Amino acid sequence: MSRQAYRGAVFHLLADPDDAGPEAVCHYDDGVLIVEDGIVVEAAPWSESTLSALGGVPVEHFPGKLIVPGFVDAHVHYPQLDVVAAPGGPLLEWLSRYVFPAEERYGHREVAQEAAHFFLDRLLQSGVTSALVFATAHKVSAEALFEEALARNMRILSGKVLMDTNAPPGISDTAETGYMESKALIREWHEKGRLGYAVSPRFALTSSPRQLELAGRLLAEHPGVLLHTHLSENLGEIAAVHRAFPDCPDYLAVYEKFGLVGNRSVFAHAVHLTEAEWGRFGKAGTAVAFCPSANLFLGSGLFDIAAAAKSGAAVALGSDVGAGTSLSPFAVMADAFKVCRMKHHPIDAFRLFYLAGLGAAKALRIDSYVGNFAPGKEADFVVLDAAELPLLARRLAGARKFSEQLFARAILGDERAVARTYVAGRRAYARKVAAPPV
Ligand code: GUN
Ligand code: ZN
Numbered sequence: 001m002s003r004q005a006y007r008g009a010v011f012h013l014l015a016d017p018d019d020a021g022p023e024a025v026c027h028y029d030d031g032v033l034i035v036e037d038g039i040v041v042e043a044a045p046w047s048e049s050t051l052s053a054l055g056g057v058p059v060e061h062f063p064g065k066l067i068v069p070g071f072v073d074a075h076v077h078y079p080q081l082d083v084v085a086a087p088g089g090p091l092l093e094w095l096s097r098y099v100f101p102a103e104e105r106y107g108h109r110e111v112a113q114e115a116a117h118f119f120l121d122r123l124l125q126s127g128v129t130s131a132l133v134f135a136t137a138h139k140v141s142a143e144a145l146f147e148e149a150l151a152r153n154m155r156i157l158s159g160k161v162l163m164d165t166n167a168p169p170g171i172s173d174t175a176e177t178g179y180m181e182s183k184a185l186i187r188e189w190h191e192k193g194r195l196g197y198a199v200s201p202r203f204a205l206t207s208s209p210r211q212l213e214l215a216g217r218l219l220a221e222h223p224g225v226l227l228h229t230h231l232s233e234n235l236g237e238i239a240a241v242h243r244a245f246p247d248c249p250d251y252l253a254v255y256e257k258f259g260l261v262g263n264r265s266v267f268a269h270a271v272h273l274t275e276a277e278w279g280r281f282g283k284a285g286t287a288v289a290f291c292p293s294a295n296l297f298l299g300s301g302l303f304d305i306a307a308a309a310k311s312g313a314a315v316a317l318g319s320d321v322g323a324g325t326s327l328s329p330f331a332v333m334a335d336a337f338k339v340c341r342m343k344h345h346p347i348d349a350f351r352l353f354y355l356a357g358l359g360a361a362k363a364l365r366i367d368s369y370v371g372n373f374a375p376g377k378e379a380d381f382v383v384l385d386a387a388e389l390p391l392l393a394r395r396l397a398g399a400r401k402f403s404e405q406l407f408a409r410a411i412l413g414d415e416r417a418v419a420r421t422y423v424a425g426r427r428a429y430a431r432k433v434a435a436p437p438v
Pocket of ligand 2: 075076320
């Protein structure tokens with residue numbers, strides 16, 4: 001039994017702040033997070049009696065730093081790191097010009113292993129401890145990610161991509177091989193350590209009806225796995241979906257037809273859903289990954305967070321790298337705020353942290369394990385400071401309220417704001433302190 005205590009300012013959310021109001025917010029200026037064998041014992045205020053109550057438990061003190069739960073990225077493509085910041089769009093042109101050629105290399109185990117290693121290190125550097133990740137259509141690309149995530153004990157959800165239509169041969173499967181390989185991957189990796197499987201048809205345009213039908217069968221056969229795909233991101237894409245599936249009244253109906261819309265489904269984007277689609281989306285208990293940086297970068301459109309909230313859908317933030325341009329949840333939160341502002345629905349700091357934390361964990365159905373410091377949860381946490389960000393430090397010093405400080409962190413932060421990242425109680429990343437000038 002190994003107990004460890006971490007003292008510093010502590011912030012986490014107990015519930016959705018839109019539902020629970022101020023009761024959702026737990027913040028201690030001077031607090032302590034107690035962890036035992038990788039599990040949260042409690043988060044509590046530090047008091048005069050804490051030290052003696054802890055007995056001989058070692059205490060690591062982070063004065064002036066803020067301890068928060070590990071961030072959750074609800075939609076990201078690890079094989080697209082090599083085409084991040086590729087100019088040219090919109091979506092369909094960008095996919096065929098940059099993304100598909102880059103993904104061809106992921107049939108080679110060494111390529112996938114190196115990229116998975118790099119990717120997970122960058123997530124930890126950004127304070128992200130859980131993510132729902134697209135691999136490529138190559139089985140080995142999912143295997144490499146799972147292997148690397150298992151070695152780091154991270155809560156990572158992924159799956160091989162299904163795509164048997166409208167794609168180059170080097171990144172295509174067939175309906176049957178996609179089904180068989182997904183099944184084999186689920187058997188080997190789902191619920192191994194902290195890993196989970198997501199059946200991952202790329203989107204309606206790159207799967208035949210038979211492949212979508214088999215994706216539905218995979219979901220029905222494996223009650224614990226997720227469904228992860230793209231939906232209604234770009235107007236050209238939507239028009240092409242109407243041409244490819246003329247019997248379906250709208251985009252969502254394509255996925256509904258094959259049993260892919262339910263409370264284990266996570267759809268990236270949903271920028272252009274109609275009112276009717278939102279109504280069905282919410283009723284199905286489905287989740288959406290709002291990817292503001294990607295939507296801005298590709299010029300896809302502005303996500304309507306008010307419509308999403310009204311529908312009752314679970315909403316989470318996704319970086320969507322490589323259409324998104326940063327793995328940092330701070331960059332994504334800042335863009336999310338600006339997109340919501342453009343839609344005349346500005347959101348506050350608590351909502352931003354919810355969308356990048358507990359809310360994202362709920363959307364990915366992993367909130368019984370992670371997302372806050374409720375006793376019994378896995379101790380994924382991040383220590384934030386502004387030592388490497390002088391502008392943020394200045395702004396924090398001038399802020400009177402905690403909510404104002406938190407908002408400044410969301411908008412002005414980047415990976416330099418992450419001093420340490422812990423995964424299940426183990427230190428997985430420590431920022432290097434810059435050498436003094438000579
Ligand atoms: N739609 C289908 N595939 C993709 C992808 O790789 N990125 C984005 N942003 N949208 C997609
Ligand atoms: Zn995507």
